[in-house]
Amino acid sequence: MMNNKKILLSGNEAIARGAIQAGCGFYAGYPITPQNELIGYMSNHLRDSGGVFIQAESELAAINMVYGAAASGARAMTSSSSPGISLMQEGISYIAGSALPAVIVNIMRGGPGLGNIAPAQSDYFQATRGGGHGDYRLIVLAPDSVQEAYDLTREAFYLSDKYRVPAMILGDGVLGQMMEPVELSVKKAKMGDKSGWCLSGCQGRQPHVVKSFFLREGELEKFNLKLQKVYRRIEEKEARCEEMFLAGAEIILVAYGTMARIAKSVIMRLRNEGKKIGLIRPVSLWPFPREAFRAAGRNTEYLVLEMSYGQMLEDVRLAVAGRRKIEFLGRSGGGILSEGEIIDKIRSLIRKPGGRK
């Protein structure tokens, strides 16, 4: 029997290895901290599996190279961190508008502007609202461990191919840099058939055109409605989240990625004291796992935790739709909420007049 190997990897390397395992045939990127191990790994290893690596002259070039590779039918990826992802937005919009599959990795850092290189979660809006111009969405997956970074990267390629919608892996500097054991997959990637639309030369068939331009009256609206249908299907089928101790929970923490790891240790500490604390960890940020918010008991309160000043908070509000109270705690720009800060907040909620004991 074939045994799956477990090895120690950083999050960035795990994403790179997950991509190669998923059959990524093309990578272009431009260096930026804190994701340099990712571009580094791709530069050293993608060629071994027959893929093409290009260090692009900018993120603009990188994302448009991804466009070209995706149009050629390849599984294509780029990675960057916040400022670089901002620069890519026009290209991502074109990829969405041309119904091309592609995977974009954002290992977020502090912003706005050049900000700093500390981990942050302040690109949530940009990731989940499309980011560039036009009515489009990205499938956004947010791992909270190195193993999940590996697994979700593969998943991102499959989902992106399946729906012809670009997918994003949204992590942060902590996830990118930390080392954890990872069980590698030995499954061979299944490659879909793209010969019906990709650019390969028109020998023996009608020419293919890959484009996002719809000039004739009504054409763009028709295309957009088609996209919307795909997005509704994704919302129905692909929402993912991890739930912990929801039954009977008085306070449900809501956190994703690195923030969720801290939330998990808080929960373990407080549950040892008998406090009824649960967790909803959205794994797909778009589609947002709305259903997870339906089950809460009448007296349950939500506490949203983010390394931003409240971006996912808006999706929680939409999901909860006024039925329960929602509290928020967040830091951004280099600060990461500590377990102590979160526990203090929880205690204040429990002690509050009219609150639980």
Add this chain to the structure above:
Amino acid sequence: MHKVFSVPDPLRKTPTHYCPGCGHGIAHRLVAEVIQDLGIRGKTIAVAPVGCAVVAYDYWKFDCSEAPHGRALAVATAIKRMQPEKIVFTYQGDGDLAAIGTNETIHAANRGENLSVVFINNAIYGMTGGQLAPTTLLGQKTSTSAAGRDKKLHGYPLKISEMLALLPGVCYLERVSLHNPGEVLKAKSAIRRAFQNQLEGLGFSLVEVLSPCPTYWGLSPREALDWIRDVMQKEFPLGRIK
């Protein structure tokens, strides 16, 4: 009877949206003829620009990709790297290639990507209404330089082809013009050469085509051709650059 002209296979039999006297239609046909002559229609992939030629894929009968304004050479780089056996070319205007896309142009050229580029220099932004282009001549009036291009305000006409000649990755550069039938024939053989180079794996080839835009030059189609002959080619001399 001896047939002197027919529509080449890689060109659709559709009227174009170009203005009367525009050079784009001629350049499209030249590209199609070259592809026909070389017998490569089935393995050619074009990258169209954003500019007046944005829908070039409506006129050509082979695989085509769009690219965001200025990014054609990034898109083409990846297509060619993924499919080295295919013939990949970009078709770009002067705003596309020499303003917003200068970086992609220089770096694709410097990497020596085995690509062919048809660069349409009409000294203007056609699509957006006749604004100043990097290639606009000194004194030339445009909608954003109503008093004429002033070197103190706008700098000088950008000679991107001469700049590219410095790069070792570039194997072939030639400037041609569409201002009379003789020049059109020379333009065709330059484009053919750029494709032939790619077939032989020689590296980056670019043909700069001086192309009339009567509409935003404020000239008749005939005067526009004369303006290339009498004025434009003095700033942008024709011939082999590299």
